[in-house]
Amino acid sequence: MSHVGYYCLMALDRDHVLRSAAALLTRKSTATMDEVAKAAGISRATLHRHFAGRDALVRALEALGIEECEAALDAARLDEGPAADAVHRLVREIEPAAGLLAFLYTENQLFEGEGQNQGWTRIDDRIAALFRRGQQSGEFRIDLTPAWLTEALYGLLASAAWAVSEGRVARMDFTHMIVELLLGGARRREES
Amino acid sequence: MSHVGYYCLMALDRDHVLRSAAALLTRKSTATMDEVAKAAGISRATLHRHFAGRDALVRALEALGIEECEAALDAARLDEGPAADAVHRLVREIEPAAGLLAFLYTENQLFEGEGQNQGWTRIDDRIAALFRRGQQSGEFRIDLTPAWLTEALYGLLASAAWAVSEGRVARMDFTHMIVELLLGGARRREES
């Protein structure tokens, strides 16, 4: 069954191509299929054998982003302990995917109206639920809605990913910057 | 001198076209020149008479964004009073331009490397200076750099603009959401 071996290689290559494309498109969101292929070290023909077209590639990247996001959500154990700690774990776990997320965050502006991948709404719901839990436990202030806090988290992740990739801030500060800014705003402050 | 009259109309039209384009591109950043023209209620030919090409249009939008940003910076009187109040005034003044800013924020990812319009660095510097002033006066915590706070402000402005345009949050909460989240994180909290 030589097929098995080849398919396995294909799968490995596919993942490698996907990650190369993610890394490239994070930096240059308008990169050509040619550039994507070169970045992955393969020819455009082979790239097309993996992904029917640019659209399919972006969809695959979206699926990868959702997958990594949900993995991060799982690893962060959002239900356990103080909500603030859960947010910290979440940002730490999601950091490696932040660049890809930032790309998809802007790319999704294109999917306007049409069939919005329901994976994102699931993720939105889980994150919003975390903020809501923090509000109900009294950790977070209640005048900022969970929906806004979720959006703000996305925005901060994207900002930080770009700022890091352009050298405006240090990569090692990534998690600290986001968590401190977000939580400082979200956490209810004791009366001064 | 019929020229005067015509030029005046041209100028008015140009501004109108620019704002229509800003409004459209805020929603659909890949809109066609045809769509931009239709959105402005003019023909593609006339659009080309105002702006040599898509590139020129984006540059003009960039100039408009910078202009409105600086106007907001001026109106906010960043040097006066507590830094926190200045941030609040800044966000309030900049809100009308937030959509355009969000568009340019992602579009600028394209201008990578090349001649980055120095207007942005001037704006960056003024905002960063405001945060630095707040740190020196003891209002803001010092473990978050002014550069990061500036980036975070941009990210929150873009997030909020998109979230509002997609109906995920209420437009009337715009300023409150951003200021409360940003300042809550940036303002030094009294020891609990």
Added chain:
DNA sequence: CAGCAATGAGACATCAGTGTCTCATGTGGG
């Protein structure tokens, strides 16, 4: 070694968006 599968390279048609042009129309000013 023989054969098969995957690849790389390149040719090719296609398509969308763009930039440029012309011409007819209409409108306002002299």
Added chain:
DNA sequence: CCCACATGAGACACTGATGTCTCATTGCTG
């Protein structure tokens, strides 16, 4: 009334990216 000018509509060529195809080469399997 007549003219100048701006506009709208459309034709046109050009470009860049894309999707599809063929063919030679490579490398692994049996």
